[in-house]
Amino acid sequence: MTTEPTPIPLRTAFQAELEQLRLQVELMGVRVDQNLELMREALQSGDEHLMDQAFKSDDEIDAMHVSLLERCYQLLNREAPVASDLRFVVSVVRILSEFERVGDLALRILKLTRQVADLATCGAPWDIALTMVDLAVEQYRTALRAWSAQDLGLASQLADQRPPAEAYHERLLAELRRLRGPDSAAMAMGVYIIGQAADRIADHAAIIGARLRYLITGEPAHLAAEVR
Amino acid sequence: MTESAGPPTMTERADTPLPQGLEVARRELAEHDHLPIVFEIGDLSAYYGDFRAVREVTLDVRQHEITALIGPSGCGKTTVLRCLNRMNDLIPGARTEGTLNYHGVPLYGSGIDPVEVRRRIGMVFQKPNPFPKSVYDNVAYGPRLFGIKKRAQLDEVVETSLHKAALWDEVKDRMKDSAMGLSGGQQQRLCIARAIATDPEVVLMDEPCSALDPIATARIEDLMQEIKEEFTIVIVTHNMQQAARVSDATAFFSTEVNPESDRRTGRLVEFDRTETIFSNPSDERTENYITGRFG
Numbered sequence: 001m002t003t004e005p006t007p008i009p010l011r012t013a014f015q016a017e018l019e020q021l022r023l024q025v026e027l028m029g030v031r032v033d034q035n036l037e038l039m040r041e042a043l044q045s046g047d048e049h050l051m052d053q054a055f056k057s058d059d060e061i062d063a064m065h066v067s068l069l070e071r072c073y074q075l076l077n078r079e080a081p082v083a084s085d086l087r088f089v090v091s092v093v094r095i096l097s098e099f100e101r102v103g104d105l106a107l108r109i110l111k112l113t114r115q116v117a118d119l120a121t122c123g124a125p126w127d128i129a130l131t132m133v134d135l136a137v138e139q140y141r142t143a144l145r146a147w148s149a150q151d152l153g154l155a156s157q158l159a160d161q162r163p164p165a166e167a168y169h170e171r172l173l174a175e176l177r178r179l180r181g182p183d184s185a186a187m188a189m190g191v192y193i194i195g196q197a198a199d200r201i202a203d204h205a206a207i208i209g210a211r212l213r214y215l216i217t218g219e220p221a222h223l224a225a226e227v228r
Numbered sequence: 229m230t231e232s233a234g235p236p237t238m239t240e241r242a243d244t245p246l247p248q249g250l251e252v253a254r255r256e257l258a259e260h261d262h263l264p265i266v267f268e269i270g271d272l273s274a275y276y277g278d279f280r281a282v283r284e285v286t287l288d289v290r291q292h293e294i295t296a297l298i299g300p301s302g303c304g305k306t307t308v309l310r311c312l313n314r315m316n317d318l319i320p321g322a323r324t325e326g327t328l329n330y331h332g333v334p335l336y337g338s339g340i341d342p343v344e345v346r347r348r349i350g351m352v353f354q355k356p357n358p359f360p361k362s363v364y365d366n367v368a369y370g371p372r373l374f375g376i377k378k379r380a381q382l383d384e385v386v387e388t389s390l391h392k393a394a395l396w397d398e399v400k401d402r403m404k405d406s407a408m409g410l411s412g413g414q415q416q417r418l419c420i421a422r423a424i425a426t427d428p429e430v431v432l433m434d435e436p437c438s439a440l441d442p443i444a445t446a447r448i449e450d451l452m453q454e455i456k457e458e459f460t461i462v463i464v465t466h467n468m469q470q471a472a473r474v475s476d477a478t479a480f481f482s483t484e485v486n487p488e489s490d491r492r493t494g495r496l497v498e499f500d501r502t503e504t505i506f507s508n509p510s511d512e513r514t515e516n517y518i519t520g521r522f523g
Contacts, residue, residue, distance in 0.1 A: 002484035002493060004513075007522035015521065080469060082506045085519045218508030 014079050018088060021071060022150075025092055025099075028064045029144045031057060032103045036137050036201075039106040043130060043194070046116035054110050058103050065100045069093060084218065091215040095147065098204045098211070102140060105197040105204075109133070115190050118183070125175040125191045132165040132172065132198035136205070139163060143205040143212075152216045158209020159225060163202035169195065263290040266430060266460045267312060270327035274307045277321035281307045282494035284326070287479050289430075294452060294461040296471035296502065299481030300523060304494020305464045308481075309432050311335075312462060313349035314342045347374060350423035354435040356415030358407035358422075363399050366407045366418055370426035385425055392458070393421035394451050413444025420451065424459065431455070433463040437470065449474050468518055471502065478505040480514045 009015075035054045042050040072093050075081065081089055112119065120126050139158070146154035172195045176188040210226035267289035274282050282304025289295045289312075297305035307316065314335065316322040328335045335345060347370070358366050367386040368376075376382055386403075390396040395417040399410070407418055416436060423431055433452075437445040452461055452474050465471050471478055479499040483492040498511045509515050516522040 002486050005483060005485050005492070007516060009521070010523045011520045082468065082472065082518050083509060083515050086507070220508075 011079075014075075014081075014085075017075065018085065021068070021075070021092060022088075022147075024064070024068055024071075025095060026144070026148050028061060028068065028096065029099050029147060031061050031064065032099050032106070033137075033141065033144060035061070035103055035106045035110075036140060039109050040133060040137060042110055042113045043116060043133060046113055048113055051110045051113040054107060058107055061100065061103045065096050068096055072096075084215075087215045087218055091211050094211050095208055098208050102201050102204050105201050108197045109194050112190050112194065119187060119190045119194075122179060122184075122187045122191060125172060125179065125188070128168050128172045128175060129191045129194040129198070132168045132195050135163075135165040135168070136198040136201040139165070139202040139205040143208040146209055146212055150212070150216060152213060155209045155212035155216065158206050159213050159222075161206075163199070163206055165199050165202040169199055263293060264331075265289070266291050266331065267462075268327060268329040268332070269308075272308070272311065272324060272326035272328055274304065274311055274316065275321070275323050275325070276319065279491060280493050282481070285479075285481075285496045287477075287496065287499040289460065289462055290477070291460050292456055292458075293476040294456050294463060294474050296475035296478045297462065297464045297481065298466070298468065298471050298478060298517075299494070299497075300483060300517070301466075302492045302494065303481035303483045305479075305481045306434055307494065309434055309462060309464050312430070312432055313346050313351055315346070315351060317342050347426045348428050349430040349432060350426060350428040351432045351434070352416070352419050352423050352436050355439045356412055356419050358410070358415050358418050360406065360408055362404050363407050363410070363418060364403040367421050367425045370422060374426055386421075389421040389425040390418075392424055392455055393417045394447065394454070395421055411444070413440050413447060416440060416444065416448060417451065420448075420455075424455070428459065430460045430462065433461060435464055435466060438466065445470070468506075468520075472506045475502045478502045480505065480509070480511070480517060482513055482517070 035057055038050045038054040038057075041047065042054070072089050075089050079085075142154055143158055145151065146158060172192070176192060179188050207226065210222065214222040214226055265288045269288070270286050272282075272285040273280055285304075285308055287295075297309060299305050310316045311324055311328060312335075316324075324336055330345075330349070334340070359369060361369070364386055367389050368382050371382060371385045376385065387396060387400075390399060395414060398414060399405075399418075402409075407415065410418060416439075420431070420436075437448050440448065449470065452463070455461070463471075463475065477499065478501075480497045481494050482497045483494055485492050498505065498509055498514045500510065504510075505514060506518060509518065
């Protein structure tokens, strides 16, 4: 009767670094989420201070992005990770970039804060745009929860489901075409920017889900699904 | 994936339709399935006396591929390598059980000449071991043993072998000098030239770079890629990155302990395409080993 020898844990410092990296990525994701919340508040209140606060915060998010990217490059260079460790580091590089883009899209919406009072008068298109924003933020939070728990179920849900905001895109365009009056073009443009940015945020959340699913499973088909 | 007849094809691994570019890549990856099998190894166990050093190894070595055997010390990878050209015959009490076919012929069958086996299946060892002879005589040693006597013919074999081993330019003016005066890397390439001078089909390499510096190692690795068009290579290495860099297929071996005798027996854990082993191995033990998480 033979038994397998008890494995001895090795490279514990490296494993700790990977875990710390996972938490730092989560932290960056939370910072982006805070900006998304500022964005939602600004869309309700038109408060320009919220915009200023979000812009400052985004500078810090960008700095975190650069710092974490550098750490990934150092790990690749120093530790030559393979298999799930390699998938983890390259996935972090990808997911950091997705978080950063979501942050930029939030700023794109926040830049319209001064026009919120006017845009809100357009009625149905404004309501649709706000719904799209809510759905996109919810989608992003699902992605963040999936990353935090490394949850394959949530990741697959994000990767496979059609982003819910997508269904509102055509309705938004139809409503915008109905706008009339001297300010309708400017108003349509502003509301469309909000809807489109929300749509993109949801897309980035889906990409995070697809990347996380590939990170967990390592299946080439899941990588292919991400690049489609 | 443990102990299957061979690695799964990419087609078996994922049925989901892929984008066109990836479909092409997958077809290319599946091409190895059609390469002829050089060694068919089935349920192979190797013994030294009553001690079973390695058990139940099942894998195929395919033509013009580099197959890497990796795993911790004592896992039996060198034992398996030495079975492939019956080098273990030289150890009293050594024997094998199971299937070990070379082009469908049992390598340990009656009537098989071990000398002819070693001519067809050459070996390069861990430490460069040139004979204390001239560069020329080292390479000409095997061909002379197998009956080539004419000087012109020997000259041609020596030069061709040294070219293939990427050593000719460095030694062409030192053919009569002692091989012991060459650098470690040059000595190892000389040993490769000596191994291929008998026109083998397979070259077995037992940690061929472990005694070499990084530059000499890189040259040997480049050389392996060049000569695999002509030869089939099986390499034992402790260097994970080397296995990932040079090989097409990788077999991961691990050990089991007999608690009564405290003796370790090697066994094959996983055999697959190298890109799969180093990106998404099927067995957790492989993952733990290649990532260095557990030892």
